[in-house]
Amino acid sequence: MRPILLSGHERSLNQIKFNRDGDLIFSVAKDKIVCAWWSANGERLGTYNGHQGAIWTVDVSPNTQILATGSADNTVRLWNVKTGECIKVWDFPTAVKRVEFTPDGSRLLAVTEKRMGFLGTIAVLDINYGENLTEQAEEPSLRITCTESKATVAGWSYMGKYIIAGHEDGSVSQYDGKTGEQLENVQAHEFDHQINDIQFSSDRTYFITASKDKSAKLMSSRNLAILKTYVADTPLNSATITPKKDYVILGGGQAAMDVTTTSARQGKFEARFYHKIFEDEIGRVRGHFGPLNTVHIHPAGTAYASGGEDGYVRVHHFDKSYFDFMYEVEREQLRK
Secondary structure, three states: OOOEEEOOOOOOOOEEEEOOOOEEEEEEEEEEEEEEEEEEOOOOEEEEEEEOOOOEEEEOOOOOOEEEEEEEEEEEEEEEEOOEEEEEEEEEEOOEEEEEOOOHHHHHEEEEOEEEEEEEEEEEEEEOOOOOOOOOOOOOOOOEEEEOOOOEEEEHHHHHHEEEEEEEOOEEEEEOOOOOEEEEEEOOOOOOOOOEEEEEOOOEEEEEEOOOOOOOEEEOOOOEEEEEEEEOOOOEEEEEEEOOEEEEEEEOOOHHHHOOOHHHHHOHHHEEEEOOOOOOOOEEEEEEOOOEEEEEEEOOOOOOEEEEOOOOOOEEOOOHHHOOOHHHHHHHHHHH
């Protein structure tokens, strides 16, 4: 697999997202810029400028009309994907660490940081796709305050029914998507090892978490049951579930300040592929010169992108051998 190297950021990557059609990639980094790229050849389409601080998170609406970003400048911004103009700015008391649209794009959640006497919250904003995109609600329609441990990441389950949040203390919570009431809380990871990423399967009935405790867990959206555990030898920053093949991709690596030797092997800066069912590691893809901060899969399962501390986005289009690779058990299933 020859990667396509996208260099448009000057500082480390925070999040990458494919749009629903998979033809575009949006990337955000600590350098205040949002980049849009063609996923097929890595050509840069353009940038969205306006944030005053590091951008932590990005998401694109299902119809690829609106882009949402959350930043250290304490704002959530909405952008018109086509024109690049900023159509709405919401101000929050603290930094915004994660944004995500519901599967139908009608609502957007924003996870805010716990700082300076403010508790971490999950705010839900209603999104309008009328003639005039600048007409958006002024205030969140729902606010969930995390009194015990702040939420670090969150996302929507199927049909926006639940909000699933990962916390700093390693627990995962399930909230009612309409009322914000907490329904479940499970200590999924080692206590006090924060959850760095949550990504859902394509039907959003289950999701994967990536944690600082060097493991990733596959969990059910309905009751937060832990279905599978993938153990790595390095803290994990990101994990994604591949459609088409039963794999998961994990990304991580030790932070630069924790690595005593500088060789790329020591830091373990590779994307790791695990078999989703059997929990075995089946391969690694190296290339980054620093920890992988974010991985995201093409919605059709034909490619994936990773973003590293080194400021590069690498896009890998899978070759035929990836799709042909099978366990003996899976071959037998096919023969039947």
